[in-house]
Amino acid sequence: MKRYYYLIGIQFLGFRYHGWQKQPKLKTIHERIDKTLKFILGDVKFKTLGASRTDAMVSALEAGVELFIDETPIENTEDFLKLLNVNLPSDIKAISIAQVNKKFNIIQDVDFKEYRYLFSFPSKNHPFCSAFMANFQSPLDIEIMKEGARLFEGRHYFRSYCARPSEQTDFEREVFLCELIPNTEFTASFFPEKSYILxxxxxxxxxxxxxxMMGALVLLGKGEIDLDFIKNSLKPGSEQLVRYIAPASGLHLHKLSFDFQKSK
Known part of the structure; x- marks a missing residue:
């Protein structure tokens, strides 16, 4: 049996979805994409695999899904992309499609992912912001939060920054970049005068x-923990608990890059 492989780039606003992964009786990004593909492809056998399992209410400017089609190739990818967008919900958009070879692995061939967390403080935001900007209604020391963000860069032990790990979870991870900057990229008439991006x-x-990580920085900005807390939390074997998880709606997957050399 001949199989064909395609990489589809997607964007989505996650505010009304229960994350990426399919779940019984819940509306998820993966479920909606598969439902749309089933409608378009009809009786053609296919399956899909995503590059990232985003949480409920998390959005994406660049995400990816690999489409495996049995026996029947897509004749015109440009027309297929248009047809896919006509039938997808308005808060999910397919932005690209390209054929890949069978060696390509959408999970293992990721080169890097960049997440961005958009937030403001201390005044309450316009309600329209709630889909993609977190709001902390207390004073925050942005300068010390900037210092704290830099502490996450490099290879560290991130057990304190993981929920419900499995026995096989590797807590040693490398963060290429972690910085807190003023938001000049995302604008709208209803946005607050000042907002920030991690x-x-x-x-x-x-x-x-x-x-x-964002939760720890918020606690740092409020003065509830200090820089030493973050430093110690990243040491091998640390069992320190970060007792605050920042709201999901401020987070989005901003960029997803693949190393296509691996699959050549």
Whole structure:
């Protein structure tokens, strides 16, 4: 049996979804994509695999799904992309499609992922912001939060920044970049005058890792923990608990890059 392989780039607003992964009786990104593909492809056998399992209410500017089709190739990828977008919900968009070879692995061939966390403080935001910007209604020391963010860069032990790990979870991860900057990229008439972005990039992240990192920075900005807490939490064998997980709606997968040399 001949099989054909395609990489589809997607964007989505995750505010009304229960994350990426399919779950019984719940609306998820993966479930909606598969439902749309089933409608388009009819009786053609296919399956899909995503590059990232985003949490409920998390969005993406660049995400990816690999499409495996048995026996019947896509004749015109440009027309297929248009047809896919006509039938997808308005808060999910296919932005690209390309055929890949059978050696390509959408999970193992990720070069890096960049997440961004958009937030403001201390005044309450306009309700329209709630889909993609977190709001902390207390004073925050942004300068010390910037110092704290830099502590996450490099290879560290991230057990304190992972929820519900398995016995096989490797807690040693490398963060390529972690910085907190003023938001000048995302604008809208209803946005607050000032807002901020936490940029985090690495090859892979554990469940809730970025949200727990952001949670620690919020606690730092409020004066409830200090820089030494973060330093100690990243030491091998640390069992310190970060007791605050930042809200999901401020987080989005900003960039997803693949190393196509691996599959040549």
């Amino acid at each position: 940029k985090v990039s690495g090859k892979g992240f554990m469940r809730y890792q970025v949200r727990l």
